[in-house]
Amino acid sequence: MDDQTFILFGASGDLAKRKVLPALYNLHRDGKMPRRFTVIGASRRPYSREAFQGLVMDALHQYSRHPVDSDETTAEFLDRFHYVPFDAGNADDYTALKGYLEDLEARAHLPQNRLFYLAMAPDFFGTIAVQLQASGLTSGTGWKRLVIEKPFGHDYRSAAELNRQVSAAFDEREVFRIDHYLGKEMVQNIEIIRFANSIFEPLWNNRFISNVQITSSEVVGVEDRAAYYEKAGALRDMVQNHMMQMLMLIAMEPPSRLNTEAIRDEKVKVLRSLRRYDEAKIAQNVVRGQYLSGRVGGQEVVGYLNEPGVAPTSTTETFVAAKLYVDNFRWAGVPFYIRTGKRMKEKMTKIVVQFESIPDKLFFNKDSSLAPNLLTIHVNPVQGMELSINVEQEESGRVEPSEIDFTRESRNSPEAYERLIEDAMTDDPTFFTRWDEVSLAWKWVDPISEAFQQHQPLYPYIAGSTGPAAADELIRADGFRWWNG
Numbered sequence: 001m002d003d004q005t006f007i008l009f010g011a012s013g014d015l016a017k018r019k020v021l022p023a024l025y026n027l028h029r030d031g032k033m034p035r036r037f038t039v040i041g042a043s044r045r046p047y048s049r050e051a052f053q054g055l056v057m058d059a060l061h062q063y064s065r066h067p068v069d070s071d072e073t074t075a076e077f078l079d080r081f082h083y084v085p086f087d088a089g090n091a092d093d094y095t096a097l098k099g100y101l102e103d104l105e106a107r108a109h110l111p112q113n114r115l116f117y118l119a120m121a122p123d124f125f126g127t128i129a130v131q132l133q134a135s136g137l138t139s140g141t142g143w144k145r146l147v148i149e150k151p152f153g154h155d156y157r158s159a160a161e162l163n164r165q166v167s168a169a170f171d172e173r174e175v176f177r178i179d180h181y182l183g184k185e186m187v188q189n190i191e192i193i194r195f196a197n198s199i200f201e202p203l204w205n206n207r208f209i210s211n212v213q214i215t216s217s218e219v220v221g222v223e224d225r226a227a228y229y230e231k232a233g234a235l236r237d238m239v240q241n242h243m244m245q246m247l248m249l250i251a252m253e254p255p256s257r258l259n260t261e262a263i264r265d266e267k268v269k270v271l272r273s274l275r276r277y278d279e280a281k282i283a284q285n286v287v288r289g290q291y292l293s294g295r296v297g298g299q300e301v302v303g304y305l306n307e308p309g310v311a312p313t314s315t316t317e318t319f320v321a322a323k324l325y326v327d328n329f330r331w332a333g334v335p336f337y338i339r340t341g342k343r344m345k346e347k348m349t350k351i352v353v354q355f356e357s358i359p360d361k362l363f364f365n366k367d368s369s370l371a372p373n374l375l376t377i378h379v380n381p382v383q384g385m386e387l388s389i390n391v392e393q394e395e396s397g398r399v400e401p402s403e404i405d406f407t408r409e410s411r412n413s414p415e416a417y418e419r420l421i422e423d424a425m426t427d428d429p430t431f432f433t434r435w436d437e438v439s440l441a442w443k444w445v446d447p448i449s450e451a452f453q454q455h456q457p458l459y460p461y462i463a464g465s466t467g468p469a470a471a472d473e474l475i476r477a478d479g480f481r482w483w484n485g
């Protein structure tokens with residue numbers, strides 16, 4: 001890995017504390033950092049270098065996967081950290097940052113390889129990209145990279161404008177747009193499950209698969225993020241990015257090579273094949289909901305409208321379920337059901353591939369009922385996969401499903417942010433989103449968010465449930481059911 005400087009904008013914020021700083025530490029502990037690296041934290045708070053290092057230590061104690069020992073490795077890690085007070089709206093602060101950085105690079109004999117990480121509110125993304133270039137921060141003699149958090153825009157128009165600003169300063173190849181689901185172990189494993197196993201790939205089409213279900217449910221509510229969430233809702237917060245990414249990986253064709261652009265090209269084709277819905281079709285195929293009060297994990301919780309910062313008349317959706325079609329040769333006629341929501345019964349992200357039923361000729365059970373075969377990819381918190389196959393049960397003699405189980409509770413494996421930060425530092429953008437993916441996803445989502453502003457019903461659901469009944473009806477109408485649990 002090249003020696004480099006990691007410039008962390010938003011260094012005093014929540015994301016930095018919970019994800020980025022611990023990820024850097026874990027990589028350091030695992031021997032995955034470059035021999036020489038420096039981190040410069042930048043945000044408005046007037047920290048001294050020592051105070052910032054104190055904040056880093058707090059973050060590691062709270063969130064690091066590896067224990068934080070008072071040893072040489074930790075001291076060495078901490079010694080890499082610097083801090084520059086910085087206001088993103090002030091042009092002079094970019095000049096001051098440049099001076100600090102160049103001085104540091106010269107003193108530490110570091111090449112001018114610069115990774116700019118924007119752990120900041122999205123409103124700043126465009127300004128910072130423009131100012132990085134205007135100040136000459138991007139004109140070092142080494143390479144430059146920009147890691148940018150979600151959300152990338154609010155709709156297609158704003159995303160295109162942001163992209164225009166970003167691409168004035170960085171080539172597409174230098175932009176690493178984070179979708180942290182792409183850093184999850186089992187999301188990265190979808191390609192392996194599909195393309196490294198001859199038992200699945202021949203069946204991976206509309207002749208053998210009857211439907212696919214992608215669920216990402218959360219028990220948490222909006223927490224302290226109402227200011228953002230009120231404008232985003234579940235559609236922009238989860239569907240436009242994480243749900244679409246999982247769909248693309250499940251539905252894509254095998255890439256010609258296992259390289260970044262070949263994989264991204266195939267993912268994009270899925271979005272191009274995604275059936276667009278007009279208002280009437282949106283009403284038929286998309287269900288939105290909002291949580292009421294209820295009990296989650298044994299605790300009483302308030303409804304969305306009573307959450308701090310939420311307007312009492314808010315129509316922001318906290319749940320979306322939808323039926324999608326990928327209109328290509330492989331998937332013609334196969335419904336993809338997606339479902340995501342907050343304050344649901346359990347925290348769970350999983351993908352269930354339901355295979356076609358066996359012809360009803362042989363009556364293994366007297367009532368002729370045979371369960372379908374299911375391949376379940378567990379993403380979070382359980383990781384792994386399960387294959388549900390029919391076998392004769394010893395006691396009853398009935399043919400019932402049994403699971404071939406390759407799941408494990410989350411072990412101490414690298415977290416999504418660790419994988420993604422390591423990839424950005426080593427210049428591997430495979431698990432980051434390319435502009436055409438982002439733009440096509442917005443183009444699919446935009447008509448739905450417009451319909452949500454009109455007269456699309458907003459179904460209430462009880463906190464701690466599996467969502468509104470209308471979401472069950474959506475799938476039941478096709479003769480299927482959600483595979484919960």
Ligand SMILES: NC(=O)C1=CN([C@@H]2O[C@H](COP(=O)(O)OP(=O)(O)OC[C@H]3O[C@@H](n4cnc5c(N)ncnc54)[C@H](OP(=O)(O)O)[C@@H]3O)[C@@H](O)[C@H]2O)C=CC1
Nearest residue numbers: 010011012013014015043044045087088119120122149150
């Ligand atoms: N928190 C999370 O778990 C996740 C966050 N994200 C994304 O990460 C980004 C950051 O979120 P989060 O960390 O939660 O936000 P926070 O509000 O916690 O942090 C924002 C950071 O930006 C700094 N900041 C604010 N205004 C300015 C300014 N004018 N100039 C310079 N720095 C400024 C703040 O420090 P100061 O006040 O000192 O300037 C702070 O360090 C967002 O895009 C969010 O969507 C994505 C996934 C998860």
Ligand SMILES: O=C1O[C@H](COP(=O)(O)O)[C@@H](O)[C@H](O)[C@H]1O
Nearest residue numbers: 150180216218220237238349380
């Ligand atoms: O990006 C986001 O993801 C989280 C859910 O992530 P997970 O890794 O815990 O499944 C979600 O809570 C948040 O609203 C959203 O912005």
